[in-house]
Amino acid sequence: MSEQEHTPERPLRRELPEEVAEEVAAPPTAVPDAAVQEPRPEPNGRQRLVKSLWPPRVSRAQLIVALLLFGLGFGLAVQVAANSEGDNALRGARQEDLVRILDELDDRTERLEDEKQGLEKQRDELENSSDQAEEARRQTVEKERQLGILAGTVAAQGPGITMTIEDTKGTVEANMLLDAIQELRAAGAEAIQVNGVRVVAGTYLTDSDGQVSVDGNKIDAPYRFQVIGKPQDLEPALNIPGGVVQTLEKEQATVTVERSSKIVVDALRAAKRPDYARSSSQ
Template sequence: MSDAKELPGAQPVPTPPDHRDNRLRRELPPEVPGRAPEEAVGAGEDPQPEPTGRQRLVQGLWPPRFTRNQLVVALLLFGLGFGLAVQVASTSDSSSALRGARQEDLVRILDELDDRTQRLEDEKQGLEKQRQELENSSDQAEEARKQTLEKERQLGVLAGTVAAQGPGITMTIEDTKGTVQADMLLDAIQELRAAGAEAIQVNGVRVVANTYLTDSGKNVDVDGNKIEAPYRFKVIGKPQDLEPALNIPGGVVQTLEKEQATVSIERSDKIVVDALRAAEQPDYARSSAR
């Protein structure tokens, strides 16, 4: 039979769907409708908030933009800060020795500083008095001659060309261990000068402004003159100022005692410093006074 017959009540068989089309639909993402730039901020969206003052400050400072003048100022400020830090550190180190001092020691140090200040004030008043006498004197030439002679005598004492006597102290340093060195004796001389010593003699050698001390084995040379222990200092000055200056905490006496040396100090109303130095004539310097 050539013609197909349909069975009664039969339904047409649907064509099976193409599975490849479904797989393609699942793999492709859905299209997102685009929008124009001018529609980015719609009627229902809020605009970006304005930056705050702090944010503007941060944006202005970072990243940093330096000019040459600003760099120079920054370097100068850094150098100033470094100098201040070093000064504070050195001050802390110098004051650390006084932190453990007793109250009476601190009072003695303050008294010594007051005495030094008073000596400088007395010297200033003396110079002003001399100036006033010279200005008010009827015979200014004679007054000038007297002041010149007095000044010459004072300079002779300081230069060691004339003998001197007056109140002061005698300090004796016993060094049986041979541990005392030239720098320790130099510290003693400097401390005595700071306390107002006007004339100093060590074992028969006059101490002047250009005196130097060097080590020579277990002995010490003063201006090329060898001296041996015990070291005896004859000092003219105010005893009430000289002795406390040597006994301050961490001072000359304590330093020498740490080196197992023995130090004794005696006050006296009359100390004779008779070691002399020859007056030296300078080779090149000449007085400019006319």
Template sequence: MSNHDETPENRLRKELPEEVPVGGASEAVDAPQEQRSELTGRQRLAKGLWPPRVTRAQLIVALLLFGLGFGLAVQVASNSDGDSALRGARQEDLVRILDELDDRTQRLEDEKQGLEKQRDELENSSNQAEEARKQTVEKEKQLGILAGTVAAQGPGITMTIDDTKGTVEADMLLDAIQELRAAGAEAIQVNGVRVVAGTYLTDSGNSVSVDGNKINAPYRFKVIGKPQDLEPALNIPGGVVQTLEKEQATVTIERSDKIVVDALRAAKRPDYARSSSQ
């Protein structure tokens, strides 16, 4: 067929492009736009993640979590190694290990009991030593009062003998001291001189000497003891008070809740006596 046979319609079909399927044009047009949208989202994501923005608190938390995880991993590995070692041990080895643990536990228990016993002994010893020290101090005070080396105070009486005639002699005062001792006197002081077990009295002209110390009337006795016993002992018929009054002396006795005996004697070292414990 020649070119002249082609009709205008056929020529027009050849010149036009092939028909595009339905929707093809739309997909062809939309594809580049979707690619552009996906690319933009990735860029936005990358831009949000880099460069990283880490705060100080987040960094500290991350380090703590890392350290905790590392410690747990090491502990798990250690336990696994120990369990593996015991799991692979023979029965005889396991029995030996248990026996060693029992022995060690027993030794520790014995050591604990020994230490507790030592602690109790030390506490008892300390308490006994403290009690002995207190008793020693108290005994020293008591002996010091009797020996006249320590001042004393307590209830008692004050007896004053006024001798205007000068008729009171040393033996009369000594009788008064003996009567007071028999009535329970624990400390006696006459005109500033402490009376002790070895005290002696002598006449010295119109006065009296106590252990070589001259004292003059009026003679004042400070006596510590039970007043209810001391005063009646001096006032018994034919006793100290009546004897002194016969010599025209005036005797006054006063009770008191607090008598202070503060005259002291120097402690004397014995020449021959020694403690039997030496």
């Protein structure tokens, strides 16, 4: 019985070494292609540029510069829009209005050129005079007279205009009269008087209890402006499109302008001595 029991085990023992040999000799299992890691390609210049720009890295200084540039661009856009509105207003004006505006600009340029030539003439006279001290005194007296007219301390007369504003509706306010004064000054007015009140450099207008006050003096309608200057410059300046006359007429006021070869401005202002300012020659 012992031989029969050991007989079937022998072929198993013979096969075991063969199986082991076959396993050793068997080729290694192939690795799937998907499992093989290929080397990553180097990024090109465009990819490196995109990677450096995104996500953005903004410093505090760059943010401040960006805000400043934004504010500058916004201001320029507003300025361009404002200029476009002005261009549209002129584009819709009549031909005669455009001619009048151009004439006024030419007149202002001519006045500035005349003033420049006058100053140059005074300089030449002072430099070429044989008695420079006497010439300097003469020019000082003349300058004092001119400054007295501007300061309202002396009376004046000369060609100019008279502008009368009828305000039956009570709609004319101080700022409208102030606009008229500023427009007249820009047109070359040398002396202005409103309802007996002399207008000078420091004149102010206010609304008080339904009335207009000039330097604290209440005046009533009709408002009468007596202005010394070149009538050919003063009147067109008031009648330009969108100017003083049109603005007052929109408020249902009536404006009349009359030219005259002689306008008298005789309302005087007391000379005020400055509290702190003194002549540097003293």
